[in-house]
Amino acid sequence: MQMIRFFRSSSPFRPSPFQMALSYLILGFWTFVVLFPIYWLVVTSFKLPSQVTQGPRYIPFVDFQPSLHAWQYIFVDVRNDTFRPYANTVIVGLVSSALALIIGASSAYALVRFRYRPKLGLVGIFIALVALCVVAIAINIPWQLAVPIAVALFIIAIPTLGPRMKRSLSNSDIAFWMISQRILPPVAVIIPVYVLYQQIGNTTGFKLLDTRLGLIIVYIAANLPIVVWLLRDYFQSIPIELEECAQIDGASPLRIFWSIVLPLSVPGLVATFLFILVFAWNEYLFALFLSSSQAQTMPLTVAAQNATRGPQWWYMSVLILIMIAPVILMAIVLERYIAKGLLVGAVKG
Amino acid sequence: MTATAKSNIPSSSSLSGVHRGHASLSDRVARSLFIWPAVVILLFFSIFPLIVSLWLSFSRIKFVRGGVEIIHVGWANYRKILLGSEQPRLLGVIGQPSLAGWILFALIVAALIYMMVHYVRNERVTPIGFGLRLALNIFLAALAWLAVSTISPNGRPGALIVTFLYVFVGIALQYLIGLGLALLTAQQLPGRRFFRVVFLLPMMITPVGVAFMFRMLTDTVVGPFSPVWKAIGLGGTSWVNNPWGARAAVIIGDVWQWTPFMFIILLAAIEAQQVEPIEAAIVDGANRWQIFRYITLPAILPVSSALVLIRMIEGFKIIDLPNVLTNGGPGTATESLTLSAFVFWRTLDIGGSAAIAYILLIIVTIISVAFVNLVRRRFSEVA
Numbered sequence: 001m002q003m004i005r006f007f008r009s010s011s012p013f014r015p016s017p018f019q020m021a022l023s024y025l026i027l028g029f030w031t032f033v034v035l036f037p038i039y040w041l042v043v044t045s046f047k048l049p050s051q052v053t054q055g056p057r058y059i060p061f062v063d064f065q066p067s068l069h070a071w072q073y074i075f076v077d078v079r080n081d082t083f084r085p086y087a088n089t090v091i092v093g094l095v096s097s098a099l100a101l102i103i104g105a106s107s108a109y110a111l112v113r114f115r116y117r118p119k120l121g122l123v124g125i126f127i128a129l130v131a132l133c134v135v136a137i138a139i140n141i142p143w144q145l146a147v148p149i150a151v152a153l154f155i156i157a158i159p160t161l162g163p164r165m166k167r168s169l170s171n172s173d174i175a176f177w178m179i180s181q182r183i184l185p186p187v188a189v190i191i192p193v194y195v196l197y198q199q200i201g202n203t204t205g206f207k208l209l210d211t212r213l214g215l216i217i218v219y220i221a222a223n224l225p226i227v228v229w230l231l232r233d234y235f236q237s238i239p240i241e242l243e244e245c246a247q248i249d250g251a252s253p254l255r256i257f258w259s260i261v262l263p264l265s266v267p268g269l270v271a272t273f274l275f276i277l278v279f280a281w282n283e284y285l286f287a288l289f290l291s292s293s294q295a296q297t298m299p300l301t302v303a304a305q306n307a308t309r310g311p312q313w314w315y316m317s318v319l320i321l322i323m324i325a326p327v328i329l330m331a332i333v334l335e336r337y338i339a340k341g342l343l344v345g346a347v348k349g
Numbered sequence: 350m351t352a353t354a355k356s357n358i359p360s361s362s363s364l365s366g367v368h369r370g371h372a373s374l375s376d377r378v379a380r381s382l383f384i385w386p387a388v389v390i391l392l393f394f395s396i397f398p399l400i401v402s403l404w405l406s407f408s409r410i411k412f413v414r415g416g417v418e419i420i421h422v423g424w425a426n427y428r429k430i431l432l433g434s435e436q437p438r439l440l441g442v443i444g445q446p447s448l449a450g451w452i453l454f455a456l457i458v459a460a461l462i463y464m465m466v467h468y469v470r471n472e473r474v475t476p477i478g479f480g481l482r483l484a485l486n487i488f489l490a491a492l493a494w495l496a497v498s499t500i501s502p503n504g505r506p507g508a509l510i511v512t513f514l515y516v517f518v519g520i521a522l523q524y525l526i527g528l529g530l531a532l533l534t535a536q537q538l539p540g541r542r543f544f545r546v547v548f549l550l551p552m553m554i555t556p557v558g559v560a561f562m563f564r565m566l567t568d569t570v571v572g573p574f575s576p577v578w579k580a581i582g583l584g585g586t587s588w589v590n591n592p593w594g595a596r597a598a599v600i601i602g603d604v605w606q607w608t609p610f611m612f613i614i615l616l617a618a619i620e621a622q623q624v625e626p627i628e629a630a631i632v633d634g635a636n637r638w639q640i641f642r643y644i645t646l647p648a649i650l651p652v653s654s655a656l657v658l659i660r661m662i663e664g665f666k667i668i669d670l671p672n673v674l675t676n677g678g679p680g681t682a683t684e685s686l687t688l689s690a691f692v693f694w695r696t697l698d699i700g701g702s703a704a705i706a707y708i709l710l711i712i713v714t715i716i717s718v719a720f721v722n723l724v725r726r727r728f729s730e731v732a
Binding site for chain 1 (some may be wrong): 375376379380382384385386387388390391393394395396397398399400401402403405419427511526529530533534536538544545546547548549550551552553554555556557558559561562563564565566570571572573574575576605613614616617662665666668669672686687690691694699702705706707709710713714717
């Protein structure tokens with residue numbers, strides 16, 4: 001033990017004074033690179049318009065007299081325009097991340113502990129039927145007719161054709177399929193979703209465009225691959241013995257998952273939740289396509305500052321600051337979880 | 350680290366160790382309940398949109414009273430993008446490559462030929478493997494030629510090449526900076542926790558916010574660095590009005606935002622290394638560079654290849670930064686493929702938008718599958 005300690009402290013991780021000075025210099029420089037834009041944001045939010053347009057002023061109380069006018073404008077004068085998107089972002093972010101975490105965690109667990117053997121042929125038939133449905137609807141066969149027929153055909157195919165098929169997929173195939181959904185460019189997915197939402201709204205009157213629900217559904221789908229990817233490896237690292245004991249004691253799979261596996265995985269769950277929450281919080285493209293006024297989220301509000309009367313840096317700075325404050329706080333508190341949670345996925349991914 | 354982690358992972362034979370055997374009805378229902386919600390959601394948001402997108406890319410859509418009218422137009426959308434009126438925007442204007450461009454192109458082709466020869470000589474050659482590699486190399490050579498001939502004095506790169514620039518220049522910078530910072534922070538320096546937390550922050554900031562920040566910072570009149578610009582005689586000129594300046598601004602913003610992702614995972618990987626080989630190397634008198642080259646680098650290569658793959662997949666989706674930082678401009682100089690697709694959609698050319706999206710999808714799929722098979726598998730074997 002003593003030997004190891006001795007070697008560790010004299011390992012290359014312990015630099016000489018010169019190397020230490022150089023390291024601090026470089027690290028200090030990057031700290032400046034990271035913090036200066038954020039500092040500039042904070043400073044700008046306390047400036048009067050004239051103090052911005054007359055050229056750069058760097059230090060409050062020295063270079064210029066700080067003013068709260070921009071904060072007052074955002075929080076008092078246009079508070080409805082601020083709070084509604086903010087509430088949208090909070091609700092859409094939290095709800096979609098929580099649901100994605102629950103759905104994704106349960107399927108990640110299932111892929112680790114149960115064996116699934118879907119027949120390759122049935123998957124092919126399913127995709128063919130979906131394609132046929134799309135074509136049928138395209139040539140003006142009403143969807144009320146096409147979809148039930150396709151569903152019926154598929155249900156007939158399961159018991160009749162299913163047992164004759166030899167080749168089946170394994171759990172890792174399913175996991176690969178789920179995780180690879182992240183490769184799809186969102187722009188390829190969002191156009192049909194937009195059309196679908198619009199059609200649902202037109203035919204049934206159930207509004208999904210420009211609603212929080214519409215965004216939540218899309219964000220769940222977008223974040224599921226990340227959840228499955230990160231948590232599958234996490235669940236694999238949990239010893240199986242505990243679960244076997246519980247099973248002998250007669251616990252159902254659902255109960256084992258809920259009261260043994262999930263409590264043991266809290267660090268992984270926290271890292272994953274934070275990661276997908278940041279994605280949902282900052283998401284821009286889906287919100288751009290699917291929301292216009294009612295369900296507008298903060299990234300859109302911030303981006304929209306551009307269009308009206310040129311860039312008004314002071315208001316923008318306030319908006320960006322109140323938007324990034326919660327996630328930055330979480331990042332500072334949960335820094336350790338993030339690195340560990342991500343590493344597990346990246347090693348095996 | 351991997352050794353301790355692996356001992357806990359059940360081998361694939363014990364995959365269904367729990368819950369095997371007596372599969373009662375309630376157990377079977379529970380199994381379905383576990384996986385079906387995710388499968389249904391992903392089916393709805395991947396298979397269905399993919400098929401519809403493909404079909405939309407062959408149609409023209411008109412918004413008429415009370416619904417939409419969809420006309421089948423065959424390859425017209427793709428023709429417009431790849432050969433017709435929108436070719437300069439998406440593929441670029443082809444010019445005479447400069448000497449440096451020719452040299453670069455020759456180097457790339459030489460590297461591709463070398464890889465082919467290496468494969469034929471050293472690996473088991475199968476017809477499918479050979480055919481796929483040949484197709485991939487021709488595809489990459491064509492891309493390289495497009496790049497050097499559009500990035501030339503009288504050419505103009507389109508969204509395709511600009512997207513590739515964002516992805517590859519961005520990832521290279523992010524990886525190198527992230528690795529350097531991770532190596533420095535892994536040393537036993539007092540205060541390293543502070544650096545770890547600070548370096549993580551940019552990743553959390555919304556890309557739209559990052560775009561505005563860098564618009565402020567690159568402003569040569571009211572930005573904080575305007576005295577510097579004035580001093581070197583560039584005061585009053587705007588980065589954002591010069592195509593290459595604007596592209597550089599987008600890449601700088603992207604690097605600022607995503608270096609933390611590389612940094613934090615590389616740092617975790619470096620800290621998770623086993624200590625014994627390093628101790629042995631020190632005893633044998635290895636210097637720092639040798640330890641990095643022969644111990645640390647092989648240990649972090651699998652993670653590195655995963656990181657590059659993840660950033661590549663995410664990087665091809667870039668839209669917020671160019672849209673807000675430069676508005677795609679000057680002209681369409683900073684447009685990425687996703688941004689082009691959005692602009693087409695906004696002008697109600699939904700067929701064209703879907704066609705761009707599909708081209709992007711095909712490119713991302715080719716690049717990631719090739720990367721997984723040719724690069725990542727090799728690194729995983731080494732480790």
